[in-house]
Amino acid sequence: MVNSLAKPALETAASKKAIKETILTPRFYTTDFDKTAQLDLSAQETELQAMLTEMRADYNRHHFVRDEEFNRLCKETNLTGDARQAFVDYLERSCVSEFSGFLLFKELSRKLKDRSPLLAEMFSLMARDEARHAGFLNKAMGDFGCTMDLGYLTKHRVYTFFPIEWVLYTVYLSEKIGYWRYIIIYRHLEKHPENQFYPLFRYFESWCQDENRHGDIFKALLRSQPSLWQTWQSRLWSRFFLLSVFATHTLTVHERTGFYDTLGIDATEFDAQVIRKTNETSARAFPSILNTDHPEFFERLHKCSDLNLKMSEINQSSQPKWLKVLRKLPLQMAIVGHLLRLYLIKPIDAEATRGMVR
DSSP states (O other), rough: OOOOOOOHHHHHHSSEEEOOOOOOOOOEOOOOHHHTTTOOOOGHHHHHHHHHHHHOOTTTTTSSSOOHHHHHHHHHHOHHHHHHHHHHHHHHHHHHHHHHHHHHHHHHHHHHHHTTTHHHHHHHHHHHHHHHHHHHHHHHTEEETTTEEEHHHHHOOOOEEHHHHHHHHHHHHHHHHHHHHHHHHHHHHOOOOOGGOOOOGGGGHHHHHHHHHHHHHOOOOOHGGGGGSSHHHHHHHHHHHHHHHHHHHHHHHHHTTHHHHHTTTOOHHHHHHHHHHHHHHHOOOOOOOETSSTTTTTHHHHHHHHHHHHHHHHSOSSSSSSHHHHHHHHHHHHHHHHHHHHHHHHOEEEHHHGOOOO
């Protein structure tokens, strides 16, 4: 497990941080456990068994350890002002996202224990990984004077119901986009070590392999269900979830440009690279992917981001709540309009081009 600052020290020196709830805040999810238990996995059972063996090996079991060098480098971290707040916000959202995955996987494992042993063990092992990630991030927040009360979140946050089909689509994308985020930052800091202001980033290479493995598991689960990739409805859903995840990514990245500036990364270029790589990777699982090379694609996403930043300014104003709602309404409608136009761009047939994707 994670070796870090002693728990009593954390509780006295670090304040419990409340989540800033926005439409972009990671949610906690639940699903239809009975339907999940009835999934026919026979089409991908060989691949899933191989992945289960790999997960049991637990290659990262000694990875998330704060050694003496980590603690020494923590003391040398000198972030102040907006840069410090931007990094804390990044840690907060990442921690909540990882913890959300842990809760969903843990509950799936518990509910499926006597009904689908393969899935139960698989979800248990993924929950193990997500718990490590969330715990490590929460300890990192403690270095900056705050932590998340994860036990409180478990009991008091609202859980959103997603059908299991939606879970397979969205978790696959979440894990794969997480992989690309981590590995791109890691490779950038390899080339520019002067920007590595905190030792957490040294862990990203092995960390992102957990994300990649989880994504591959959900790819196999998705491909085990013909209705999720062989029908016209699945083509529509694929594009919908891709666009939803990419739009969320663009908005969140541009909300915290200060964090990426500190890393020496251009937020707009980073966002585009992550989206393109995730879209290409998704061609291995989804029947349709988005045309990110279309001239309107990133142009409209950036307009959505600009509108979202305007809404953030309204939220921070001292105006009455009713007036804020009224002022944000046309901005929200404009965002929906841009997303609808993006959804209607002719997609790429992933099944036809699958052999071209490495």
